[in-house]
Structure formats: C-alpha cells, structure tokens
Amino acid sequence: MKATATALEGVYLIEPRVFGDERGFFYESFNDEAFRRLTGAQVSFVQDNHSRSARGVLRGLHYQTAPKAQGKLVRVTAGAVWDVVLDIRAGSATYGRWIGEELSAANRRQLWIPAGLAHGFVTLLDGTEFLYKTTDYWSPPHERCIAWNDPTLAIPWPLDGAPSLSPKDERGVSFASLAG
Secondary structure, eight states: OEEEEOSSTTOEEEEOOEEEETTEEEEOSOOHHHHHHHHOOOOOOOEEEEEEEOTTBEEEEEEEOTTSOOOEEEEEEESEEEEEEEEOOTTOTTTTOEEEEEEETTTOOEEEEOTTEEEEEEESSTTEEEEEEESSOOOGGGEEEBOTTOTTTOOOOOOSSSOBOOHHHHTOBOGGGGTO
C-alpha cells in the first residue's frame, strides 16, 4: 500500500498493491497497521456505507459537526467518481481550499479524509458504487451540507449539464456562512 499526502493537511491518496493474473486480481483494501504507519492517523472505523448512483449524480459537500464529526476512507468498486475534499477546519493553513481526485474501480485509489473536512463526489459512469468507512455514526442533527456550486469555491465539477441532486444537496449553504 502507498499513501501520498495531498495539498490538504492530513488528507491522503491511498493506492493498494494489486496482485493480478489471468484469473483476476486480489488486493488488501484496508489494513489498520499499514494505514496507521502511512497516514499517522489513529482511527477506529464504526460504520461502512455503500451507495450506487447513475451518471451525473452529485452528492455533497457533506460533513458532520462535533461531537459527531466523521473521518472517511472512501473508494469506488464499480464505475468512477470525481471526488472533492474541502478544508473547513477553522485555523487550518488550507482553510477554504479543496482538492479533486478521480477514484474508480479501475485505478482502485482511495482517499483518507479526516474529521473536519467536507466531502462530495459526482459520478462519472452509470452504476457507480461508492464505499466509505466512517469514524463516527451517521447523526442527522449534526449533518451539514455546503452548496456544491458555491461561486467562492469555484469547483470545476466535470458535468455534462445539470447534476442530479437530493433535496438536501439542493439546500446546501454557502461556504461564507460557515464563518459567521
């Protein structure tokens, strides 16, 4: 397993070592000891989530507030997404900055997203399946959403037309409203 630090502190792009031959492939998608050694993160995952979406579905930018903030280890098992992480940690040197990475079943990349960051993705292919391990349980009273199309963030989502959004994502708030 290889972990590469991104431009956001504590966020890592993780690439597994894949063993393949004419029969197929095998890889370790998570190993606690290797994860801790490579990222420095001492976490305990308590919930796994799995979504399936058509092409053009946009989910996010989601986060949960303390004391239910969630760290997430995310990956794609079918299809592909463009995944976005936004730093919303007050006092962070990269506050307000974001990164985007393509995660797919083909590249098998994962992203480690510590608690305190917002996360979203848009599906690039029909039938995309997205999995994420979380460090805390889903808590509706602590759940928040930042508008995916906030002009101050200027995230260039790879879309052909309008995305398919949930009612929650349609009501996302501006990034500026977090400061006030």
